[in-house]
Amino acid sequence: MGRLLESSRLVTVTGVGGVGKSRLALAAARAAAEDAGDRWPDGVWLAELSPVRDPALLEFTLAEALGLTDHTTRPPRSVLAGHLAGRELLLVVDGFEQLVEETAGLVRELLRGSPGLRVLAAGRRPLGLDGEAGFPLAPLEPPQALALLTARATAADPGFAVTAEVRPVLTELCARLDGIPLALELAAGRLRTLSPEQVLARLEDRFALLTGGTRGALPRHRALRTAIGWSHELCTPAERLLWARLSVFAGRFDLDAVEYVCGGPDLPVDEVLDLIGELLAQSLLAREETPAGVRYRMLETVRLYGAGWLESLGDCGRLRRRHRDWYLGLATWCELDWFGPRQREVAALVETELANLRLALECCLDEPQERHLGQYLAGTLWFYWAGCGRLTEGRHWLDRSLEGGPADEEYEGSRLKALWVLGYVAALQGDAVPSLAALHACRDGAERSGNRVAAAYAVHRMGCLALVSDDMLRAGELLGEALEQYRETGELNSNVLMCQVELAMTLAFRGDLAGAVALCEEVQDICQERGERWTKAYALYVLAYAALDAGATAEARRRLTECVTINHAFRDPVGLVLAVELLALVTAVEGYAAEAALLQGAAEPLWEGVGLRLFGSGYFNAPRLTCRERAGELLGAERYAACARHGRSLSREELVERALRAPEPLPSVPELPRPRPENRKPVGSPEREPTG
Structure with missing residues (x-):
């Protein structure tokens, strides 16, 4: 290979x-x-x-x-x-x-x-x-097939032994299964309860027609189908039913989801765990550890066999709807939990369940009469689209959910939510015209239906768009208006706190640092009480900005290192790149010009994740320009460029590690070691830490 x-x-x-x-x-x-x-x-x-x-x-x-x-x-x-x-x-x-x-x-x-x-x-x-x-890749040769079969059988039953009498039977079994590893593993699982002779007899008797009579099928395909079908035949009726119903999941799934989606009068919930254990023992399911906890996965070949049985039972539509309902509920609870101490766990959970959430979105949007559910689900995941670096995919689902014009008035709330989230996402993408169109449609619809909360969100995100467009006066007016509406309606969550932080940014950029600090300190207090960290990172950015202006570089560094840590954990590229660029300026002010140039260079690739430099002019650009000017004067153009080039070669993990430690003078640029390449995650591991 x-x-x-x-x-x-x-x-x-x-x-x-x-x-x-x-x-x-x-x-x-x-x-x-x-x-x-x-x-x-x-x-x-x-x-x-x-x-x-x-x-x-x-x-x-x-x-x-x-x-x-x-x-x-x-x-x-x-x-x-x-x-x-x-x-x-x-x-x-x-x-x-x-x-x-x-x-x-x-x-x-x-x-x-x-x-x-x-x-x-x-x-x-x-x-x-x-x-x-x-x-x-050819099937195993007879010796290899026999070795695999006996190894798996021994693992399942330590008392299993290959005697002179049983070896010919096992050899015949390997030949009947054409040396296909999956088929052999399924057979090995049955050797816990059946003798090799019984296993072979069942293959011969029960599936002779299936093995030899499928027109146009390759022998090895028939052998695999025989093995899976034989394993299916040997399952209990309850195990077969669960197998079929599990085929509605995509990728990984957990026990709670299985109990809700697959349980019912004919499959009692209190029996599901034991049935999963049996399917695991028969190699029909695999167990995996993920950042969100234990998950199960069904091999695609096995899943497709189960899907065929589910289709023959005529139960696909009902199971797909139950699957959709479970993940609608999951997204709802995740949105609520986002405003609290479980934000990191919520991010990991949605990341782990993304394949099933996509499937649920597809289910909603495949049926015109259920489009409102797709709007609700796409809107409810706003925290993941905006907070975890998924804006482009969020825009895809939001646009799809809103195709076709207004829905029934009964579901206007779902449409309004999708509209303001679309406006928010488009604003962060720097796509002003579609953003304004969606936000105006949301505000107009909210006024017609009397939905004051949706109206507040629309005004808020208009202010957000003005902020990233450098229109600070307009941004301050809109954000202040939205904040007042939030307070009148009793709305309090991460969005509301972010509105207050964004208002603080407008004050800071216009010179009212005391007002900005007061707003962000209040946000910090609420975040501390609630355990909220994502919005806190942006408040820390503003507080660091003010501290640097006041000459308190140690305080600015402390706040920015916490800000970098949080944004990296949530994979929020906007927050991370802003924090790194401000930290580079702090480093320059502290006198570490070469390290400042390195951090400045390391921020450049981060903008690739953000995409357009939507904060690339005016107020948000000031730290970058000031750092470049200050460090460049001390280093000279050639050495500044060399340090920045070294920074650009750092991986994101290396950059974060560098940003979180105290700065040190760099050696001469020609002696700088080439950094390790971008991080390599263990291929095939189910675990993956969120990255910034």
């Missing part, structure tokens, strides 16, 4: 379902990550595509896998191409069978524009691109 990757920029592992394509690709990727050195200086990354059904989400999924955030209106494909253009990395693309043409088109475009990119794909068929090197 390593030699193929050296000689070809696209290698595709192909083979029948269950033959171990994903396992081999992940093993090769892990080996590449461990031995990367100079070969993959920008890391090895995994994109799991099996949960993706909508082609429009393909680019979002790859961007997510690469840890990208983008706040602009640029198409996600352009963002991907721009990110990869100058990098040398290995991208592993697994499970693209349901989107072969779309995946092939995207991979072709990325490879053409990214000379340093290598792609390792795993699927049942090649992508069909020029220059593609195939790696057909």
